[in-house]
Amino acid sequence: MKYYSAVNKKICLTILYSSEEYQIQTFAGEYRDLKCLIQDRLFTDDFGQCGGMGRCGTCIVRICGMKEGSGFIRNEGTTLQRIAPGIEDIRLACQIPVDDRLSNVTIALM
């Protein structure tokens, strides 16, 4: 029972893409990561070309308001240093799990 209540908790976020604002509702466990959510809901072109390996950098996003405890994982830091050195508040969407930390955040596709 605890598993279902945690998995089905609603997550609401805002995504800015191509001069439009999208209000998205999802829940933990519906998508493997933020890249999958964005591709599925917004049908983005050329987004996430390496399929989530954290290498291509095409899934780069700027995130405002994300809760603590969401540091870089795997090779995300190295890729961001290569493609966007010195820019803050950016992440690779493929490296971000869809969970409660995304509630009420604003995400801009870059």
Ligand code: FES
């Ligand atoms: S899909 Fe390539 S870095 Fe995220």
